[in-house]
Amino acid sequence: MSQPLHLDISEQLRQRITAGDYLPGAKLPSERQLIAEFQVSRITVRRAIANLVDQGLAIAHQGKGVFVTERRKAVYTLTSPGLFVAEDLQNQGIALTVKTLIFEQVTPPQSVQQLLQLPSAEPTAYLQKKILLMEQVPGCMDITYVLPEIGELLASALQHQMTFPVLERHNIPIERVEAMIECQNADPELSQQLQVPLGHSLLTYHHTAYTTGDRPVLHGASISRGDRFCYAVSLNHAR
Amino acid sequence: MSQPLHLDISEQLRQRITAGDYLPGAKLPSERQLIAEFQVSRITVRRAIANLVDQGLAIAHQGKGVFVTERRKAVYTLTSPGLFVAEDLQNQGIALTVKTLIFEQVTPPQSVQQLLQLPSAEPTAYLQKKILLMEQVPGCMDITYVLPEIGELLASALQHQMTFPVLERHNIPIERVEAMIECQNADPELSQQLQVPLGHSLLTYHHTAYTTGDRPVLHGASISRGDRFCYAVSLNHAR
DNA sequence: CAGCCTCACTTGTTATAACAAGTTAAATTC
DNA sequence: GAATTTAACTTGTTATAACAAGTGAGGCTG
Numbered sequence: 001m002s003q004p005l006h007l008d009i010s011e012q013l014r015q016r017i018t019a020g021d022y023l024p025g026a027k028l029p030s031e032r033q034l035i036a037e038f039q040v041s042r043i044t045v046r047r048a049i050a051n052l053v054d055q056g057l058a059i060a061h062q063g064k065g066v067f068v069t070e071r072r073k074a075v076y077t078l079t080s081p082g083l084f085v086a087e088d089l090q091n092q093g094i095a096l097t098v099k100t101l102i103f104e105q106v107t108p109p110q111s112v113q114q115l116l117q118l119p120s121a122e123p124t125a126y127l128q129k130k131i132l133l134m135e136q137v138p139g140c141m142d143i144t145y146v147l148p149e150i151g152e153l154l155a156s157a158l159q160h161q162m163t164f165p166v167l168e169r170h171n172i173p174i175e176r177v178e179a180m181i182e183c184q185n186a187d188p189e190l191s192q193q194l195q196v197p198l199g200h201s202l203l204t205y206h207h208t209a210y211t212t213g214d215r216p217v218l219h220g221a222s223i224s225r226g227d228r229f230c231y232a233v234s235l236n237h238a239r
Numbered sequence: 240m241s242q243p244l245h246l247d248i249s250e251q252l253r254q255r256i257t258a259g260d261y262l263p264g265a266k267l268p269s270e271r272q273l274i275a276e277f278q279v280s281r282i283t284v285r286r287a288i289a290n291l292v293d294q295g296l297a298i299a300h301q302g303k304g305v306f307v308t309e310r311r312k313a314v315y316t317l318t319s320p321g322l323f324v325a326e327d328l329q330n331q332g333i334a335l336t337v338k339t340l341i342f343e344q345v346t347p348p349q350s351v352q353q354l355l356q357l358p359s360a361e362p363t364a365y366l367q368k369k370i371l372l373m374e375q376v377p378g379c380m381d382i383t384y385v386l387p388e389i390g391e392l393l394a395s396a397l398q399h400q401m402t403f404p405v406l407e408r409h410n411i412p413i414e415r416v417e418a419m420i421e422c423q424n425a426d427p428e429l430s431q432q433l434q435v436p437l438g439h440s441l442l443t444y445h446h447t448a449y450t451t452g453d454r455p456v457l458h459g460a461s462i463s464r465g466d467r468f469c470y471a472v473s474l475n476h477a478r
Numbered sequence: 479c480a481g482c483c484t485c486a487c488t489t490g491t492t493a494t495a496a497c498a499a500g501t502t503a504a505a506t507t508c
Numbered sequence: 509g510a511a512t513t514t515a516a517c518t519t520g521t522t523a524t525a526a527c528a529a530g531t532g533a534g535g536c537t538g
Binding site: 007011014051053054055056073075078079173174175176177178179180181182183184185186187188198199201202203226227229230231232233234235236237 | 246250253290292293294295312314317318412413414415416417418419420421422423424425426427437438440441442465466468469470471472473474475476
Binding site: 064 | 520521522523530531
């Protein structure tokens, strides 16, 4: 055997998916059917399916079956820092709800203290942890640290609305955002909150926002499902 | 049982990793040892380890063992389109080699034809597929379509050097880049080329570069290992 | 007819077993 | 002593088996 059986089978199934034999949303044959078709043991069929799931081509639902994944992604456009994630998605016709999990005053980790230039005497900030529901489905978890004076002032507003619009409305303009985008994998907590399998690919947008005078206002991370979202940015030479 | 055994075990191991009991690069206990410690079957231990691998915390080497992953990432800084990936990485002290897999004239897919505004009479372009080796290790696969006249002119230079510096040296300034960053998972080809397991998280940077007069010059995708790379960008309000 | 139950299906978990294949170091051979 | 072989480890593949748990349809009961 030059190649493992499970790979051989998952490649055949992959070909059928990319060829359109199984359309997005459609149910793949059950384990029992695949066992009969390929004449292998259940463990091999399950491994073949796991290969497809790992590649993001299929998703399994206990009791129901394995289904071909939908491949549409919503775009976060990173233009000027003013109009943000929320509006941009709503422009794409995606209903968006904010569910705050945590909103409290904490002592952030060293790295955040530094980025927000908190006074070392009393290095506190407001921590907001929220889930963004797109079309009633959790798509993004946002963890943001806000300067204490701003968190206190805008507590009620921040808990029900998107962050940046609230700030702009209260005369805290965002002049600059330093961002970093990376890939991570769902740990058990994120797996549960975003309702994805353990290890699922996630796209993380780390950002530090500065207001006039280059003073930092907030620092946070938006962790989105990697199979549902992407980021667009335009880079101009003339700056 | 409220929670599967394999999850229970992988969580205990995860805690040891995050607590620093097992440092990056260190070898985890062998399957045999874990079977003895947790008093479960091999299949359960293997599933627990698979959970860690899926979360990007460990990597398995047949015959050698399972090792805690290193967590350092190289940063691609997206500033002005001029200085690019290559220089940026070299500034970070990372040795970079280009290995061209394919360089030929082709008829690109419809979507690329449109982006490059190719004449529908003869919609050809040069396709370059290359592997970028960082410290002799494959880290990124780049697939780029270049306008035919440029591909022809700069064939030899493009095959051994980075794309953007070559263009700049030949008086083809890049004025604007439209980019999109997304997450994808390694299919068998990428898995083989980048030497990562099937389904491994990858970070893809799609880009279309325009020269003076807003004329498109090239369109491509840079597919990097998600566990090794990230993108940084600075967004200014004043544009 | 509404509600409940049962049954047949699905995927998920776990155990035992055997062999394959990559790695390393000790033992053997030349 | 150097090269080769062997043995003991490691993880990878595959089979068989049994039970758990989620789903949905059909039938039974009130």
